[in-house]
Amino acid sequence: MQIGILKETNDQRVSIVPETVQKLIDENNVVMIEEGAGEESFYSDDLYGEAGGRIVKRKDIFDKSEVLISIKPVEDDEISKMKKSAVYITSFQPFLNDKILPVLGDAGITAMSLDMIPRISIAQSMDVLSSMASISGYKAVLLAGTHLPRYFPMLTTAAGSIPPSKILILGAGVAGLQAIATARRLGAMVEAFDTRLAAREEVQSLGAKFVEVEGARDDKAAGGYAVEQTEEYKNKQKELIAEHIAKSDVVITTALLRGKRAPVLITKEMVHRMRPGSVIVDLAAIAGGNCEYTQKDKIVKEKNVTIIGISELSSTVPMHASQLYSKNILNYLKVFIREGQLALDFDKEIISSSCIVHEGVIKYKS
Amino acid sequence: MQIGILKETNDQRVSIVPETVQKLIDENNVVMIEEGAGEESFYSDDLYGEAGGRIVKRKDIFDKSEVLISIKPVEDDEISKMKKSAVYITSFQPFLNDKILPVLGDAGITAMSLDMIPRISIAQSMDVLSSMASISGYKAVLLAGTHLPRYFPMLTTAAGSIPPSKILILGAGVAGLQAIATARRLGAMVEAFDTRLAAREEVQSLGAKFVEVEGARDDKAAGGYAVEQTEEYKNKQKELIAEHIAKSDVVITTALLRGKRAPVLITKEMVHRMRPGSVIVDLAAIAGGNCEYTQKDKIVKEKNVTIIGISELSSTVPMHASQLYSKNILNYLKVFIREGQLALDFDKEIISSSCIVHEGVIKYKS
Amino acid sequence: MERPILDFLYLVSIVFFIVGLRGLSHPESARRGNLLAAAGMILAIIITLFYPFGNTPNNYGWIAGGILVGTVIGSVAAIKVKMTKMPEMVSIFNGFGGACTMLIAITEFRTLPPGTELLSGQVFTVIFSVFIGSVAFSGSLVAYGKLDGFLRDSIRLPFPQIVNGVLLLVIIFFGGYIMMMDELNYTIVLILLGLSIIYGITFVMPIGGGDMPVVISLLNSFTGIGAAAAGLIYGNQVMIVGGILVGASGTFLTILMCEAMNRSLINVIIGGLGATTFTGGDDKDKVVKEASHGDTAILLKYSQKVLIVPGYGLAVAQAQHACHELESMLEKEGVQVRYGIHPVAGRMPGHMNVLLAEADVPYDKLLEMEEANKELPTTDVVLVIGANDVVNPAAKTDTGSPIYGMPIIDVEMAKNVIIMKRSMRTGYAGIDNPLFYGDKTKMLFGDAKDSLNKLKSEISNA
Amino acid sequence: MERPILDFLYLVSIVFFIVGLRGLSHPESARRGNLLAAAGMILAIIITLFYPFGNTPNNYGWIAGGILVGTVIGSVAAIKVKMTKMPEMVSIFNGFGGACTMLIAITEFRTLPPGTELLSGQVFTVIFSVFIGSVAFSGSLVAYGKLDGFLRDSIRLPFPQIVNGVLLLVIIFFGGYIMMMDELNYTIVLILLGLSIIYGITFVMPIGGGDMPVVISLLNSFTGIGAAAAGLIYGNQVMIVGGILVGASGTFLTILMCEAMNRSLINVIIGGLGATTFTGGDDKDKVVKEASHGDTAILLKYSQKVLIVPGYGLAVAQAQHACHELESMLEKEGVQVRYGIHPVAGRMPGHMNVLLAEADVPYDKLLEMEEANKELPTTDVVLVIGANDVVNPAAKTDTGSPIYGMPIIDVEMAKNVIIMKRSMRTGYAGIDNPLFYGDKTKMLFGDAKDSLNKLKSEISNA
């Protein structure tokens, strides 16, 4: 098949790295790469050429490709430039932006949305959300570290002792866990909170403390008044988190609710109560942010607190982000491209969930 | 005594933090702080006020202080505004800038240069070079991490394995060692080199690898042809380092030679041989840099290699940097201010070395 | 040769036995210990063959014949038996030893000169030998039968405790009765023999599966005591001391075995009598074999190549440091140890890397899944620490499984698999793991950190 | 009571001895073991007091007197003696035991009926008892004198090996001569006694300082053998077995002690004879006391509060993980362990923090210098791991020292100080450390990681 790799317009990553190009060619595909696609992630056109890819102009990609790949969807008008039978693979985020569906339908193409791949075990190797979130979590800590006017680790020196910084991670999903791990490595004191039940153990499995109302488990064991207590418990928990935020030097938030605005975890008032110099990294900025002060893709200072709203941090680690992304896509392609032939099997959960438009027919149901 | 704390003009730090103000007052001193002196390091005027300091205008400091403190020397014209008998404590770096000596002499003040404190054991608690270098080393790694398009640590994930990044530290002094420690914490593979004999063990004591020509020790054991061999050995060593630089994802250089231009360790050609996306942090930028491409206080990109020349990284961790600085100065003051009285004892090595101008008389010998 | 010298040589063979048994209790010296004990035995036999009794008929032909027959049978059996059938073998051998005691004792009773004082130590010794030899004999055969499976575990006596208790009392009274009688009565001893044999059967019969080794060890100490008793008949030191050594160490070993199972000896026997511990499993394919820390430690220590497969449980237990320590200890013993890192082990990408880096495990010890799978066929032991889904063979075979198609670290290719986890609970994917019931698999239950620490101390002691 | 019963009770007291000695070899049971052995002794004495010999005069008055005198002296001495003088005490006690053997044997020889077959086991036993008792007696006294210091270590014989060898040969020939004689000759035995006493002196005299404990242990086993020999004279089992037990375990212990010093027994004795190991130190104040891993392990295990002071050496040895392990082990034993972090320990600011964080030592276990100094007076043991300058008291006292004025962690305030480093070399500042010669200080030489690992295994075994 003719596979076309588009250059991102507003992202440092590239969806397919040269190593993967080689693998695709080995499977009887022709791979076209837009000029300079990998420039910003340090994969030069030469490298693509060496791997067997053809460096072409953007227009050629639209004209010739049977399969098109990008990380972020191209502009709507470019979608219509694609071949009628083309398969376009990217993250459409239909749950956030359902206006794109008719556009795709009109173009008559098949749209495969990476973010719709179900999070089941076998699909883990295609899960771009995980691999990108992991990078974001890691980078969030480094970023917090560079903006923090303090050391992370404890240091006992001839000029007095530096206490370790306190880091609070809200939302212990993929990004949150990676942030916990990275912050712990740097020697910070790390606490975390998440609403998921399993999160407590997961947090502790990284050696961090889980923020918990004392006696919570006793309450649970008591049974009976489950609902009532849960409400009370939740309130206590909220208060507790507010307290912990006030005491933290860095707060990294990652709480996302799929298809919804991110929950507000840090109110303006809480920010005011934080110590001067503190840093908030809001990885949920893309979905409205977990902090009321967050501005998407901006770093703002409020009352001596730095709030970092750069949500797509994975793009700032473009080399490895692209490498992981590329591997994810390769694994994904293997599901429906065999020996250079398309074989979309809608019985497979992966296909049926992630193919949001099939030959112009909208399959996605919100 | 009347002690005046000046606001820095081009630095985020402040020389004395509120905690120290309190201690100075306890010792029968009056402490004046320039308005907003601690603003950028997150110590508000209020905090200084609470600690017992008087918030005053810059002019008042010059007019009234018997002891003036700043991190970087003020402009020459401001020196003349000081009281004749005043003691001015800062880092004059007379070995780099001996033009300042006559200015100080003309002003008739006593100038104490922190960077001239001898590096003896008892002076360790006053050693601002060490405490600031330590911060720089730490921050250099974080900065490298934020600019690197790669992960530091090794990660085995569903989307393939990420190999750990290779970091090379040139110059394993205070900054270099801290950089080694920080990079190791983040999971990078760390190598280091230094010309000092003791450095090898010191590097290894942090779990990092020392870059060494194989069989080096055998050569030494052979004895006799010491000089000749040393030359050969040095050349081998240089080649080896060049190779290691080419293989490294991050190079952090810290090699300084007191009073001289920093040695060039990374030539342009070596930079060209580095892999795309690599990062160099040159902590010697202030003294001309260890890399030929380094531009002081700038981040430049050359052939896809990022070269960071921000040399005073401690200023970017202003809270803790100020705290350590402040404690250093407090310890230093204790040597010659007792119960609010000046007591300069030139028999003490610390005083005789660091007092570069005494009541207008130039004591410094280069 | 003169008697004193031979008596002295007997002493030498006793020393061989002692040193041999001592050697057998330490892994490094176990083989040597066994050989020493065997040498002691040969010495003792040779001495006995030439011991000057005066003008005895000797009958060397019969002796040679007996030894030949026994040696051939014994060695063929020992060579042919499968490693998995060893306990059966030991049990049946032991029964033969008991039988020998029984035969000797009964013969000696028969040859007691008429008019022998019946209420004497001598007669008591003979009667006791008959009893203990018979019990060891029949009990061992039953144990053999049960282990081998041709005696069904489910054969039960009604009220076994009572039956056994009554039987034992009857035997004791019977023995007392014989000694109180006026004259030797050979027939009545044959009845005692019969009763003893029955007691051996009813004693062992109700004891079930997992407790069998304990019983065999106990019967073994009976045989030892029997040999000592037979020695008393002849006043032969080597039999007495050798038998007592076995009796004492056998009893002590029995207690140790019970301890290793966290049970008391009484509990095993009474429990056996009450048949409470026996839980028959009809689901024969699904047998979980538990490993002990000691076994695992030795297994690891004497391997060439070990692969550690860490999973989420390692993280939960925060056992990374302990794990690294174990690895270093093994490396010092000359074992090659590496880690097989599954891409999705843990709960976040690179979870295992973070952990192992924290514990300072060098990067070059980490194998990726594919490499690990390549190494597995030549790996002696795989130590799965708190991993579950990532080693679940259902991913390869069970198309209905939610993890079907996920590549796994295929630990079953290795020679031995030890799985450390706290229970039989499932992992993240919530599915059962057929590996746990595998032929090569043993489970080492408990918190991973605790288990690792125990392993460490076992290894340093072993 | 009847003899057999008493004989049987003797056996009980032997069992007490055995169980007691066994108990003495494990820290938890040592006290109990000692008491058991003492109980066995009391039992044995009581039995002997009432053993029916027939119509003997008994002379209970004399016995009571002797026991009274001995008990008073023994207990007063034991209570009064300073802990540091214990080895002297043991040595002199042992000498008394030997003296008793000697006295008994010489008396028994004297009371041998005329016409006794001289070339007999009996006479040999007596002569041997005289010899071994005398050697144990005089040797122990010399050892006592040397330990106590009133016998100068520097007293030397010319060619001690030769003198000793010749003396021993003379004694042997003399003994043989006595047995070959036609008639008993009491005087000649007195000469043998004298020679033996001299031999005891010349045997111990050349052995120097650090080897003294080994010699005492050896002499102790001599006393045991002497007691056994004396037991043979009377055919008394408890003396024989008790004596042999002490003789065997004493000899074995002597060998263990030599091993702990990395020497062979021969080496200690010959070395002693050759006086090669003795290096007199005139610089009396500068004595470095070495600790063994075993001692340190027990010291730590049985402490309440331990402070670890890490330094650059910990980093060089990369022993942070081992250190944390040790700390956890001790905490599990109920010991409170914390770290005292000196601001300039290591070679970079925060060096120790980096290390300890890597090993996952919780932050709240780290005390800053000032806090640590406050805790020290109530601390049982300070473990200085690879630190030197930061604990150098010269910083407080020696105005000429380059570190004068630097605040230090003042470990001498604690009850015990153990310093782990590889040698007596100086630290960064290049200056000698008077702490190493301190009263409370013991040095544990070796690479910090190795030492820590050894400590760990000692603790888990102890």
Next chain:
Amino acid sequence: MEIIIQFITENIVMLYILVLAIYLGMEVISKVPTVLHTPLMSGANAVSGVVIIGAIWLIRNAEPDNYFVLIIGFFGIALASINVVGGFAVTNRMLEMFKKKKKK
């Protein structure tokens, strides 16, 4: 009671040996690691075949025409030999896994 005292009198030395041997029997195998339980049991079992000496004794003292004793003795020897030979051989096989030397 009397009979017991008599027994002790006759056998006091035997008793000493017995007690020492019992204690020794327990002592030598203290601290045996669990993995050696089975081999140790097997080895001890082979040692318990020492009863073969009794059988030899029996047969050597039997009249050559006393077929009852001879046959019983023959079986006794044969059975005990199986125990001894098989026992040591099986133990040796079990211990094969401990063969590996330690490299440092």
Next chain:
Amino acid sequence: MEIIIQFITENIVMLYILVLAIYLGMEVISKVPTVLHTPLMSGANAVSGVVIIGAIWLIRNAEPDNYFVLIIGFFGIALASINVVGGFAVTNRMLEMFKKKKKK
């Protein structure tokens, strides 16, 4: 040679006891940690005071007017008592440091 054989004949049981006791003596103290070397030595030393039994034996069998034996015996008992009493007491003192119980 003959004398040796005679000796063995007379003392064969004694020899058994001896060998067993020697082995047991070594066995019971195997694996003693170094820190217990001194207390163990001291305890063993106290046990070696068992020679006191010989002294008692001696004195009990002495004629009440045989002052030589009585006095020697008296000294023997006194010395051995010192060894026994002092030995156990000193050992006990040494072991005081092991008193502390373990809390878990």
